[in-house]
Amino acid sequence: MPLSVTAIPCLSDNYIWLLQDQASGAVAVCDPGEAGPAIAAVEKLGAKLDLILLTHHHGDHVAGTAALQTRCGGRVVGAAADAHRLSRLDQAVRPGDTVALGESRATVIDTPGHTVGHIAFHFAADDVLLCGDTLFSLGCGRLLEGTAGQMFDSLGRLAALPGPTLVCCGHEYTESNARFALTVEPENAALRTRAQQAAAQRAAGEPTVPTTIAGERATNPFLRAPDVARLAAIRSAKDSFR
Numbered sequence: 001m002p003l004s005v006t007a008i009p010c011l012s013d014n015y016i017w018l019l020q021d022q023a024s025g026a027v028a029v030c031d032p033g034e035a036g037p038a039i040a041a042v043e044k045l046g047a048k049l050d051l052i053l054l055t056h057h058h059g060d061h062v063a064g065t066a067a068l069q070t071r072c073g074g075r076v077v078g079a080a081a082d083a084h085r086l087s088r089l090d091q092a093v094r095p096g097d098t099v100a101l102g103e104s105r106a107t108v109i110d111t112p113g114h115t116v117g118h119i120a121f122h123f124a125a126d127d128v129l130l131c132g133d134t135l136f137s138l139g140c141g142r143l144l145e146g147t148a149g150q151m152f153d154s155l156g157r158l159a160a161l162p163g164p165t166l167v168c169c170g171h172e173y174t175e176s177n178a179r180f181a182l183t184v185e186p187e188n189a190a191l192r193t194r195a196q197q198a199a200a201q202r203a204a205g206e207p208t209v210p211t212t213i214a215g216e217r218a219t220n221p222f223l224r225a226p227d228v229a230r231l232a233a234i235r236s237a238k239d240s241f242r
Contacts, residue, residue: 003104003126005168007207010034013039013172014060015209017130019123020043025101026050029074030130031170032120035064042072049074051101055111055132056118058087061170066084079108082117091117106130111158113151114141120158125166129213131158137211138194140175140222142239148232152225159223163214174198174208180241183233184221191219 002023008016009083012032017030018041030216032038042049052063056079065076065087077099078094093099095110099121108120110133118141121130133141134151135158143151154215168203178195185191194215216223225231 003123003128005128005166005210007168007209008037009172009207010037010064011060013106015168015170015172015207016064016167017129018039018045018099019104020045021104023104026104028053029102031055031061031132032064033060033069034063034069035067038068039063039071039110042068042208044146048072049222051099052076053099053106053121053130054086054200055077055120055130055170056115056132057082058115061132062087065230074174079117079119082115087116095119109157111135111154113143113146113148113154116150122161122165127162128168129158129161129165130168132170134158134169135167135209135216135220135223136171136177136217136240137167137174137198137209138181138191139238140172140220140235143235148235149228151222151235152228152231155223155231156226157203159213159217161213163212163217166210167212167216168210172209174182174205174211175202179239181219181221183241184237185224188219190215193212194210194219215241 019028030053037041075090077091109120
């Protein structure tokens with residue numbers, strides 16, 4: 001694959017994503033919630049940092065940006081609509097814009113719901129999606145600023161991407177999401193298999209992500225919701241699920 005993607009654990013359950021365009025050697029970091037792990041990952045590559053991609057403004061996704069840029073360089077890329085809540089942007093992007101990482105190209109997708117300014121980065125030629133806290137393995141983000149309608153539309157945009165697309169999300173939530181998802185679709189055999197797989201991965205100390213769009217279509221009750229009302233009901237139930 002021309003674009004390599006690696007999950008870097010940070011904080012309690014976050015993932016920073018490290019990307020490298022194999023053709024040029026260009027490197028990007030997505031959502032550095034903590035500087036230390038991001039700096040270590042970049043320096044281990046022995047390459048300079050070209051881009052810092054930000055999906056949304058929450059501290060657990062951006063707190064390490066300034067220190068990472070000071071140490072490793074890199075242009076900061078984030079949503080123009082959220083520029084007032086992000087680190088100083090070197091490239092303020094809007095839905096449909098293109099971001100270049102060496103010879104790899106990402107399209108910016110508007111994904112409000114979790115926050116109103118949330119965006120995702122889709123490297124179509126490489127089947128890679130950096131989706132922050134919009135879409136999770138077996139889940140979706142809480143509606144902290146946006147509406148169920150916005151989240152339904154956002155998930156619809158992501159569900160329409162090619163099935164092999166890697167879902168590189170912001171948190172390790174699969175096991176807890178699986179427990180809830182099984183209350184929504186207890187007869188879903190693919191979901192039961194995925195829950196068992198996730199438990200085995202975590203027991204082995206492995207990440208459960210990235211997953212794929214095809215996998216989420218088959219197992220994720222939020223992505224499978226037929227309408228806004230159903231999505232709202234499932235999201236409300238998940239918010240109080242223990």
